[in-house]
Amino acid sequence: MYKINLLGKSIAKPSNIAIDVNTYLACRRRPFLSFSPQNEVAPVPCITMNNGCEMPALGLGTWGVEPVEMVNIVKRAIDCGYRHIDTALLYRNEKQIGQAIKEKIKEKVIKREDIFLVTKLWNTFHDPKNVISGCKKSLKNLGVDYVDMYLMHTPMGAPAQKDDKIFAPTKNGKPLFTDTDYVCTWRAMEDLVKKGLCKSIGICNFNIKQLERLLEYVEIVPQTLQMEHHPYLTQKELTGFCRAYKIIITCYAPLGSPNRPWAGKDTPKILLKDPQASHATIPNPGKGKQNMADNICIFDFCLTPQDIEALDALNANVRYFKFTGSNGHPHHPFETPKS
Ligand SMILES: NC(=O)C1=CN([C@@H]2O[C@H](COP(=O)(O)OP(=O)(O)OC[C@H]3O[C@@H](n4cnc5c(N)ncnc54)[C@H](OP(=O)(O)O)[C@@H]3O)[C@@H](O)[C@H]2O)C=CC1
Numbered sequence: 001m002y003k004i005n006l007l008g009k010s011i012a013k014p015s016n017i018a019i020d021v022n023t024y025l026a027c028r029r030r031p032f033l034s035f036s037p038q039n040e041v042a043p044v045p046c047i048t049m050n051n052g053c054e055m056p057a058l059g060l061g062t063w064g065v066e067p068v069e070m071v072n073i074v075k076r077a078i079d080c081g082y083r084h085i086d087t088a089l090l091y092r093n094e095k096q097i098g099q100a101i102k103e104k105i106k107e108k109v110i111k112r113e114d115i116f117l118v119t120k121l122w123n124t125f126h127d128p129k130n131v132i133s134g135c136k137k138s139l140k141n142l143g144v145d146y147v148d149m150y151l152m153h154t155p156m157g158a159p160a161q162k163d164d165k166i167f168a169p170t171k172n173g174k175p176l177f178t179d180t181d182y183v184c185t186w187r188a189m190e191d192l193v194k195k196g197l198c199k200s201i202g203i204c205n206f207n208i209k210q211l212e213r214l215l216e217y218v219e220i221v222p223q224t225l226q227m228e229h230h231p232y233l234t235q236k237e238l239t240g241f242c243r244a245y246k247i248i249i250t251c252y253a254p255l256g257s258p259n260r261p262w263a264g265k266d267t268p269k270i271l272l273k274d275p276q277a278s279h280a281t282i283p284n285p286g287k288g289k290q291n292m293a294d295n296i297c298i299f300d301f302c303l304t305p306q307d308i309e310a311l312d313a314l315n316a317n318v319r320y321f322k323f324t325g326s327n328g329h330p331h332h333p334f335e336t337p338k339s
Pocket residue numbers: 060061062063064086087153204205226227251252253254255256257258260263268269282283284285286287288290291292294295321
């Protein structure tokens with residue numbers, strides 16, 4: 001064990017945990033207005049990505065939040081110290097998130113560059129010629145001229161839609177799909193970086209074979225893979241592979257959404273802390289009034305190697321987000337082929 005000194009606090013760090021001192025100290029460069037000696041909340045550290053940009057290690061998940069509540073939730077989150085916000089065109093809340101950020105900038109609580117804003121390209125924009133319009137649609141909704149991270153939401157393309165429709169058309173209750181190669185979609189996303197529309201790009205819901213194949217063709221190695229990750233689904237092979245390519249894992253459903261068999265008093269903090277060795281995590285605070293403030297208070301303690309070992313032993317390859325609606329898609333990441 002050795003100790004590092006963070007903003008006057010002494011934090012014990014087991015030597016086998018891979019957050020280095022610089023990662024911890026990087027957070028000093030971000031203003032944390034709610035942090036003061038009287039109101040001590042250890043600030044969120046940043047993780048340096050393979051392109052040198054920094055991502056706050058904890059963000060606000062926003063899927064499923066009622067749009068009418070979204071503005072207030074995001075404003076409260078910013079007051080609490082959240083500086084990373086995760087959304088998607090699919091979530092239909094980008095406008096409200098953009099409005100909340102705008103109001104906080106106007107109140108001089110933050111500047112645009114203090115916020116790490118993440119959104120996602122939906123399947124119906126996978127055709128390379130449509131990628132830029134998917135991105136511009138999100139930028140317009142958010143009211144910004146760039147996002148910090150733009151993610152391919154899934155490797156599964158779907159037919160382009162007209163007007164404001166997002167979901168793919170269906171036939172016999174099943175969404176139609178296209179066989180657009182996710183490599184081609186990715187190459188078009190690389191152009192968005194060159195155009196300055198996003199600072200970093202990444203992927204979600206890729207399996208290891210798809211990622212390996214993508215890496216054969218990329219000019220820009222993805223900065224992050226956003227994937228389901230909690231103690232019941234640790235995906236060690238995939239996370240090890242990403243580590244080798246310096247692709248940061250962002251853990252979604254870190255509390256095991258929507259079923260949380262482990263929910264208990266301090267359990268959520270332990271679950272959020274578990275991936276902190278090197279991953280970012282984006283819990284959704286849900287309806288509990290205290291959850292948002294609690295979930296950000298995980299940077300003043302460490303798990304012991306024994307804790308981590310015990311959590312790792314829980315892995316049962318339980319996946320909650322199976323994308324069964326897209327079964328049969330040629331690029332389905334999780335469907336077990338029928339023998
Ligand atoms: N890229 C992708 O494909 C996906 C990305 N995501 C992203 O990841 C985010 C997080 O995943 P999500 O599926 O929302 O699930 P989470 O694992 O973050 O679980 C969220 C639920 O956990 C409960 N909760 C939160 N904090 C606490 C706490 N401190 N104590 C007790 N319970 C708590 C709340 O439930 P309750 O409301 O009942 O209190 C909340 O709704 C999403 O919001 C989204 O931004 C998610 C899925 C897929």
